[in-house]
Amino acid sequence: xxxxxxxxxxxxxxxxxxxxxxxxxxxxxxxxxxxxxxxxxxxxxxxxxxxxxxxxxxxxxxxxxxxxxxxxxxxxxxxxxxxxxxxxxxxxxxxxxxxxxxxxxxxxxxxxxxxxxxxxxxxxxxxxxxxxxxxxxxxxxxxxxxxxxxxxxxxxxxxxxxxxxxxxxxxxxxxxxxxxxxxxxxxxxxxxxxxxxxxxxxxxxxxxxxxxxxxxxxxxxxxxxxxxxxxxxxxxxxxxxxxxxxxxxxxxxxxxxxxxxxxxxxxxxxxxxxxxxxxxxxxxxxxxxxxxxxxxxxxxxxxxxxxxxxxxxxxxxxxxxxxxxxxxxxxxxxxxxxxx
Amino acid sequence: xxxxxxxxxxxxxxxxxxxxxxxxxxxxxxxxxxxxxxxxxxxxxxxxxxxxxxxxxxxxxxxxxxxxxxxxxxxxxxxxxxxxxxxxxxxxxxxxxxxxxxxxxxxxxxxxxxxxxxxxxxxxxxxxxxxxxxxxxxxxxxxxxxxxxxxxxxxxxxxxxxxxxxxxxxxxxxxxxxxxxxxxxxxxxxxxxxxxxxxxxxxxxxxxxxxxxxxxxxxxxxxxxxxxxxxxxxxxxxxxxxxxxxxxxxxxxxxxxxxxxxxxxxxxxxxxxxxxxxxxxxxxxxxxxxxxxxxxxxxxxxxxxxxxxxxxxxxxxxxxxxxxxxxxxxxxxxxxxxxx
DNA sequence: GTGAAAGCGCTAACAT
DNA sequence: ATGTTAGCGCTTTCAC
Numbered sequence: 001x002x003x004x005x006x007x008x009x010x011x012x013x014x015x016x017x018x019x020x021x022x023x024x025x026x027x028x029x030x031x032x033x034x035x036x037x038x039x040x041x042x043x044x045x046x047x048x049x050x051x052x053x054x055x056x057x058x059x060x061x062x063x064x065x066x067x068x069x070x071x072x073x074x075x076x077x078x079x080x081x082x083x084x085x086x087x088x089x090x091x092x093x094x095x096x097x098x099x100x101x102x103x104x105x106x107x108x109x110x111x112x113x114x115x116x117x118x119x120x121x122x123x124x125x126x127x128x129x130x131x132x133x134x135x136x137x138x139x140x141x142x143x144x145x146x147x148x149x150x151x152x153x154x155x156x157x158x159x160x161x162x163x164x165x166x167x168x169x170x171x172x173x174x175x176x177x178x179x180x181x182x183x184x185x186x187x188x189x190x191x192x193x194x195x196x197x198x199x200x201x202x203x204x205x206x207x208x209x210x211x212x213x214x215x216x217x218x219x220x221x222x223x224x225x226x227x228x229x230x231x232x233x234x235x236x237x238x239x240x241x242x243x244x245x246x247x248x249x250x251x252x253x254x255x256x257x258x259x260x261x262x263x264x265x266x267x268x269x270x271x272x273x274x275x276x277x278x279x280x281x282x283x284x285x286x287x288x289x290x291x292x293x294x295x296x297x298x299x300x301x302x303x304x305x306x307x308x309x310x311x312x313x314x315x316x317x318x319x320x321x322x323x324x325x326x327x328x329x330x331x332x333x334x335x336x337x338x339x340x
Numbered sequence: 341x342x343x344x345x346x347x348x349x350x351x352x353x354x355x356x357x358x359x360x361x362x363x364x365x366x367x368x369x370x371x372x373x374x375x376x377x378x379x380x381x382x383x384x385x386x387x388x389x390x391x392x393x394x395x396x397x398x399x400x401x402x403x404x405x406x407x408x409x410x411x412x413x414x415x416x417x418x419x420x421x422x423x424x425x426x427x428x429x430x431x432x433x434x435x436x437x438x439x440x441x442x443x444x445x446x447x448x449x450x451x452x453x454x455x456x457x458x459x460x461x462x463x464x465x466x467x468x469x470x471x472x473x474x475x476x477x478x479x480x481x482x483x484x485x486x487x488x489x490x491x492x493x494x495x496x497x498x499x500x501x502x503x504x505x506x507x508x509x510x511x512x513x514x515x516x517x518x519x520x521x522x523x524x525x526x527x528x529x530x531x532x533x534x535x536x537x538x539x540x541x542x543x544x545x546x547x548x549x550x551x552x553x554x555x556x557x558x559x560x561x562x563x564x565x566x567x568x569x570x571x572x573x574x575x576x577x578x579x580x581x582x583x584x585x586x587x588x589x590x591x592x593x594x595x596x597x598x599x600x601x602x603x604x605x606x607x608x609x610x611x612x613x614x615x616x617x618x619x620x621x622x623x624x625x626x627x628x629x630x631x632x633x634x635x636x637x638x639x640x641x642x643x644x645x646x647x648x649x650x651x652x653x654x655x656x657x658x659x660x661x662x663x664x665x666x667x668x669x670x671x672x673x674x675x676x677x678x679x680x
Numbered sequence: 681g682t683g684a685a686a687g688c689g690c691t692a693a694c695a696t
Numbered sequence: 697a698t699g700t701t702a703g704c705g706c707t708t709t710c711a712c
Contacts, residue, residue, distance in 0.1 A: 006689060017699050022691060029691090034697055051458040055399040056689030059704045064395065066438070074424040075639070077417040077622060084414040087441050096459055098406070099439045101427050118391040119436055227626065256626050281623070282417060286567065286596050288628035299415070346705060357683050362707060369707090374681055396705030399688050684711075695700070 005048040013044035021045075025052070058120075067123040067309060068098040068116035077282055078298060079127060082149060085302025086125055093310050095122070102128055110135045117142060123309045125149055125302075145312040149305040150298075151194045157320055159312065161305040164324035165195065168294040169202035171329040172248050172276040175292070177210050180338035181246040181274060185218040187233045187258055189225050189250035196225075199250045199278065217241060222254050230257020238265060238273075245273060245338050252277035252284050255291055255334070274335040289333025296327045345388040353384035361385075365392070398460075407463040407649060408438040408456035417621055418638060419467060422489060425642025426465055433650050435462070442468055450475045457482060463649045465489055465642075485652040489645040490638075491534045497660050499652065501645040504664035505535065508634040509542035511669040512588050512616040515632070517550050520678035521586040521614060525558040527573045527598055529565050529590035536565070539590045539618065557581060562594050570597020578605060578613075585613060585678050592617035592624050595631055595674070614675040629673025636667045 011021035016037060023029040024041035033041075044050075058064045067090055071079050087097045100116055102109040109128070113135060116124060123145040136158075139146055148160035176184055186203045189196030200219065207214035220237035222229035230249060234257055238244060249255035255277030262273050269275055270289045277284060280295035304323060312318035351361035356377060363369040364381035373381075384390075398404045407430055411419050427437045440456055442449040449468070453475060456464060463485040476498075479486055488500035516524055526543045529536030540559065547554035560577035562569035570589060574597055578584060589595035595617030602613050609615055610629045617624060620635035644663060652658035 007691095008689080018689090019691075019700080020698055023698085026691085032697070037697080053399070053689050054459055055395045055404065056704090057691075059393070059395040059399055059706090060689080060691045062704075074427070075420040077420065080415040080417065080420060083439065084441050084443070087414070087439060088443075091455070096455065097439050099423065099427060099437050101424050103424070103428075115431070115436065119394055256623075259626075283596070283621070283623040283627075286599075287623075287626065347707095348705080358705090359684080359707080360682055363682085366707085372681070377681080393705050396688090397707075399690090400705080400707045402688075682712085684709105686707105686709085688706090690704090691702105693700105693702085696698085 004053075005050045006053065007050070009048055010041060010045045010050045013048060014040045016041060063122050064120045065094055066096045066098050066119070066121050067125060067306070067313075068100060068113075068119070068121040069125040070100050070102060070113055070116070070128050072102050072128045073104060074099070074101045078150075078279060081298035082127060082302035082305075085299040085304075086149075086306045087302075089303040089306035090310070095306075095310070113139070117144065123147070123313045125305050125309060127151065145309055145318055147305045147309045147312070149301060152322070153194065159308050159318065159320045160322045161301050161308060162322065162324055163296040163301065164326055165198040166202040166205070167324070168278065168296065168327035168329075169199050169248065170206050171294055171327065172278075172292075173203065173206040173210065173212075175329055175331065175335060176246045176248070176274060176276065177212065179246075179274065179335060182212055182338070183218070183241070183244045184212060184246045184248060185220070185237050185241055185244040186214075187230055187237060187247055187249040187254045188219055188221045189254065190223060191221055193225075196221075196250055203248055218244065222250070222257070225251050225253055227253050227257040227260070230254030231260045232257070234258035234261035235264065238262070246275070246335070247273060248276050250278055252279045252281045252291060252293055255293070256284070256287065259287070259334075270334045270336045272339055274338075276329075276335060280330050285330070285332060287334075292332045292335040293330050294327045295330050297325050301325055344393075345390045347390070347392065349388055350381060350385045350390050353388060354380045356381060403462050404460045405434055406436045406438050406459070406461050407465060407646070407653075408440060408453075408459070408461040409465040410440050410442060410453055410456070410468050412442050412468045413444060414439070414441045418490075418619060421638035422467060422642035422645075425639040425644075426489075426646045427642075429643040429646035430650070435646075435650070453479070457484065463487070463653045465645050465649060467491065485649055485658055487645045487649045487652070489641055492662070493534065499648050499658065499660045500662045501641050501648060502662065502664055503535075503636040503641065504666050505538040506542040506545070507664070508618065508636065508667035508669075509539050509588065510546050511634055511667065512618075512632075513543065513546040513550065513552075515669055515671065515675060516586045516588070516614060516616065517552065519586075519614065519675060522552055522678070523558070523581070523584045524552060524586045524588060525560070525577050525581055525584040526554075527570055527577060527587055527589040527594045528559055528561040529594065530563060531561055533565075536561075536590055543588055558584065562590070562597070565591050565593055567593045567597040567600070570594030571600045572597070574598035574601035575604065578602070586615070586675070587613060588616050590618055592619045592621045592631060592633055595633070596624070596627065599627070599674075610674045610676045612679055614678075616669075616675060620670050625670070625672060627674075632672045632675040633670050634667045635670050637665050641665055 011018040024038045100112045152160040188200040220233040222233040277293035280293040284291040351358040364378045440452045492500040528540045560573040562573040617631045617633035620633040624631040
């Protein structure tokens, strides 16, 4: 109830000056203090249940010991694991996580980041595909360490922790090819997003690599990473190329839209036309048939981003490496041997 | 790059003392300052891009302008909307949100909350079912305003924003009864969680209210809110009561487990046995058949919790009201007329 | 209506 | 090895 115990209380209790108590409590300066003074201070701190005031400390040291994460859409289940990974890795170093949600159609998405900056976060993790605007300038001019996660942008000289979409799409295409599929189509995501574009490019590259035909007629772009756009795109694709026996979708929602389109055309998913998704979202294993999907280690991605951020916050010459995490393929009923 | 502009800079620029600048910048004290002095200060602040240092201010005012939210499992898609609602409502009042994840099987779940308390959050939203331990004492002794969200506990004198499970289960049972179902079973959630218990009690109450038999033989408890425990419980239930034509599951995952069990026994979901879920998670509409489910306004729940918290942080006599938000029923293919 | 001065709790440069 | 002192940037008495 009453006042919280301060360093002064601890110092008085241990019979030393506050500065000595401060030094004794700090790992880095402890060595300079007499061993049994340290013991006395620690004991007093412990007994009084002392916890340093983060604001006072931060004001002095110019660090808040918080990082911020900017999420484009917290309601997307994708970000849960990322947040969990970030929070957990930051926590190990005593950092806390401030969360900011940039809803779609947010009036001023930048204000969200600005708020974080004004909060004096020590670092920032951006899960938003950052566009090339003044915002990045602001951030970099403030010398706030930044790590991108999941999506990246063109222009940047920023560290990014990403899924290896090239490898992931490769898993899907190779799996289909091994099942005998030759006429394989791609329901692509919006090419304005790095994930959409990269998966598309990877698809083309793998098709070529495996000697399969990819002339552009077997690709259709969806407007948005959602079920309905996936349905629309898949329909177009199948009407143009009725010979396709397999479709690689750029994410799970597009794949589920593709399910619908396949059924609409009187075909069976997995038997007549194989489908693969991307992300392995919760519940896609329970669809009928279960969706074969590329699983991206999102939690690990978040943790890795946090670790990179911690490193760069400490270092004066931050590394800008791009890390690609290796995905796995979860094979289920939506893919099967090519119909003969 | 260089130093950030401080209040001192603004004051100098406006030709006034820092204290005057402070008063001019603060909504509450502005009235006491000469109108054109205010204008001069505001202009200077604007021109210099001044943003107050939250740590300095917080140290002085003893407020951090942050709230914390404790989530039992960020990876559960349920919490995305809650977080979004909280963050958005807090943001409107200038508060930021610190997130803390208590994974299941976390070695020391309390340490998570303790961290938040040491961070001096101004308020706390708990989405965890708080057990009756010393922790709550700590929190209440610190006079930190708390709001529970989604789950509640027995003992407490704490405000809580919850779904109206009684009404929600009522929607499901009445819907089934209207379809002609009489022999209705319940796959219950863990009775140790408030949601599990409340939905169970609501089920019994509604069955009685509608004059349907609920003798306990038509209820089976699942160990955990997951698909497999749901499967196990549903199987047991159907073996004991082969006459059931409908099953109300305590959440969507249990309902999907029930799907499996129904199929295992050679029956068809929706045609032979109707199933309802609870929560209306993403993708359950795309299951085959689409799951009829009780939709809880989680985003609104989060927003409401944040608003209550803001109120209680301001007030010296916090309200401890419990708010129940009204759910809706999303009707899909998993429920149909009783087989004749 | 405005300025002067103190102080929130801590750390760090300087002195001893 | 410890104490003294100053100050991070702000708000808020208290004077005038």
